[in-house]
Structure formats: structure tokens, C-alpha cells
Amino acid sequence: MPRIPDLPGIPIPHNSQQEQWLKQCVAALCGLENQRFPGSQPVSFAAKDLEKLEKEDFWVAEKSDGVRVLLFVYTDVNSMDQTVFIIDRHNSYREIHGLYFPNFEDPRKPLRSSIVDGELVIDVDPRTKQETLRFLAFDCLVVNDQNVMGRTLDKRYGRLKEWMYKPYQKMLRDHPHMAMSQPFDFKVKEVKFSYHVEDVFNIDIPQLHHGNDGLIYTCVNSPYAPGTDPNMYVATPRLCAIRHELTTARSLKWKPPSENSIDFKLVLRFPPTPGKPMVPDFQTKPIFELHVWCGDDRGKPRYEFYDVMHVEDDEWERYASNRLHFGRIDR
Numbered sequence: 001m002p003r004i005p006d007l008p009g010i011p012i013p014h015n016s017q018q019e020q021w022l023k024q025c026v027a028a029l030c031g032l033e034n035q036r037f038p039g040s041q042p043v044s045f046a047a048k049d050l051e052k053l054e055k056e057d058f059w060v061a062e063k064s065d066g067v068r069v070l071l072f073v074y075t076d077v078n079s080m081d082q083t084v085f086i087i088d089r090h091n092s093y094r095e096i097h098g099l100y101f102p103n104f105e106d107p108r109k110p111l112r113s114s115i116v117d118g119e120l121v122i123d124v125d126p127r128t129k130q131e132t133l134r135f136l137a138f139d140c141l142v143v144n145d146q147n148v149m150g151r152t153l154d155k156r157y158g159r160l161k162e163w164m165y166k167p168y169q170k171m172l173r174d175h176p177h178m179a180m181s182q183p184f185d186f187k188v189k190e191v192k193f194s195y196h197v198e199d200v201f202n203i204d205i206p207q208l209h210h211g212n213d214g215l216i217y218t219c220v221n222s223p224y225a226p227g228t229d230p231n232m233y234v235a236t237p238r239l240c241a242i243r244h245e246l247t248t249a250r251s252l253k254w255k256p257p258s259e260n261s262i263d264f265k266l267v268l269r270f271p272p273t274p275g276k277p278m279v280p281d282f283q284t285k286p287i288f289e290l291h292v293w294c295g296d297d298r299g300k301p302r303y304e305f306y307d308v309m310h311v312e313d314d315e316w317e318r319y320a321s322n323r324l325h326f327g328r329i330d331r
Contacts, residue, residue: 004066005133059220082100290307
């Protein structure tokens with residue numbers, strides 16, 4: 001199992017004046033009336049959304065198994081002092097030392113206040129087993145004091161790379177000693193058009209040095225929406241379904257079965273075949289039992305009976321005609 005990184009930096013005390021000031025500053029930069037975590041959150045994806053997804057252009061990228069955070073670069077316009085923070089999904093702030101972003105127009109000056117969306121991961125070198133803490137940026141809300149949330153994803157991504165990432169990389173090339181003080185590596189995640197999803201499966205994911213728990217599909221023409229967005233979707237279909245049915249979402253997320261939690265298990269109890277009491281009659285409608293997950297018992301999942309689920313006859317006929325494969329069948 002890949003290791004999830006601990007958050008770096010110095011925690012800002014909760015409910016302190018500094019934290020309140022930082023939250024006010026972030027809200028003002030994002031143009032928000034509240035001080036909640038401004039990151040975007042997807043909702044559950046359903047089959048009814050497929051038609052909607054097919055009408056838009058989407059980018060796809062692997063979903064890293066790490067910690068979702070916002071990188072907040074604050075630059076005082078009077079003193080031109082720059083301070084960097086990370087904001088987790090609990091809206092807690094941590095100050096980061098040793099990280100600096102130059103201005104894209106004049107590298108002698110600091111980049112002005114910016115807010116970037118991304119994930120902290122631990123990359124492990126397959127040969128040396130050396131671990132590298134890395135921030136993978138995939139979107140931005142504010143760059144150089146400019147709110148870009150209303151722009152399309154391709155414009156936001158372009159600003160992220162041209163105004164922030166490339167000047168940062170050039171600084172490290174020109175001043176190699178500065179790389180020694182970096183608390184973590186800063187990268188921009190590569191994305192592809194949704195019709196190149198096979199390349200993500202066959203090329204990108206096998207080359208990863210960190211864990212992966214699915215795919216992220218993001219609508220190219222959508223603005224950045226903080227909080228829960230009804231046009232952003234979470235989906236957990238099978239691998240074959242994502243390959244052949246889902247090509248696009250404002251932000252669609254897929255996870256492999258091994259990464260999904262299961263709260264209920266459906267147990268089908270078929271009656272015995274007439275004259276053959278030891279042989280289940282799979283042509284007859286069974287009893288549908290719901291068993292609730294009660295945790296692991298020495299590494300094995302433990303379930304207990306919860307209730308009987310009512311299924312109409314026509315529903316069962318549809319299930320049977322589709323030749324569904326059940327994980328477990330009991331008499």
C-alpha cells in the first residue's frame with residue numbers, strides 16, 4: 001500500500017487572529033462571501049448523466065493517492081514579502097518555509113498572491129526506494145492577484161504553467177542551490193483529452209512512482225466552482241465501463257473496486273430445486289438479504305444480516321435477463 005504523506009509546515013492555530021485573517025484574504029481573492037474551504041468537490045455520477053457528458057470536451061488524468069490541498073502563495077504588495085501556506089480540506093492552514101515563486105514578468109520580484117489546487121503525494125524511486133514529497137498541481141483559482149475561477153479549464157491550466165510553473169522551474173535551473181531548501185517538489189500534473197484515456201491506463205499509470213486510486217475527468221469549458229458543484233461528478237464504475245462508456249464530466253472521478261468501501265453486501269438465497277433439495281433453483285426469484293459491513297476480523301471483512309430487501313417481480317426479470325454475475329449466491 002502506498003504511504004499517504006503527513007502534511008508539512010507549521011500549523012496555524014485554530015480560531016487565531018492569523019487564521020481568521022488568512023481565511024478572509026483567501027475569500028477575498030476568490031470573490032467568496034464565506035470563509036469555507038474554496039476547493040471544488042464533485043457529486044455522485046449516475047447513468048442518467050452519460051448523455052450530458054457526451055456533449056462536452058473533457059480532460060482526463062490519473063487520480064493520485066495522496067492528500068488534497070490548496071497551495072496559497074501570499075505576497076504583501078507593500079513589502080513584497082512572500083509567504084506560502086497549504087490549506088487542507090478541513091480548512092486548516094499550515095505555513096511552509098523554503099518555498100518561493102518568482103514573478104513571470106520579472107524574476108527579481110515575487111509572484112503575487114496565488115491559489116493552486118493539487119495533491120501531495122510521496123513518490124518512491126523503484127531502484128533506490130528513496131521517497132520524495134511532491135505537490136502535483138492540476139488547477140488554479142488565483143494567479144498573480146488575478147482571479148481566474150471564471151475562466152475555462154484550458155485557460156486556468158495555461159496560466160498555472162506559464163505564470164507559475166515555468167518561472168519556478170527556471171529559477172531552480174538558474175540557482176540549483178535553491179532546490180536544496182524546497183520542502184517538497186512542485187510539479188504540474190499532465191492531462192490528456194478524454195479520448196486518450198487508454199494512454200492514461202497503459203502509459204501514465206504504470207509509470208507512476210506513487211499510488212493511484214482512479215481517474216479524474218474535468219470539463220474543459222467549465223469555470224472553477226468552489227464547494228459542491230452539481231455539474232461535477234464522482235463515478236465508481238468497473239474498469240471496463242470507464243473504458244467503453246464514460247468518455248467525459250465537469251469533474252468525473254473513477255476508482256478501481258479495490259479502493260471502494262462497501263457498506264452493504266447483497267446475498268441471494270435461492271429455493272431448492274423440486275426433487276433436488278441440495279440444488280438451488282436459479283430460475284426462481286430468490287430472497288434478497290442485505291448484510292451490513294462490520295469491519296475486518298483478522299484481515300477478513302465481517303458482515304452481519306441487516307434486513308430483507310424487497311424486489312418486484314419485473315425487476316428480478318430484468319436482472320435475470322441481463323445475466324448479472326453475483327459475487328455470492330446462497331441457498
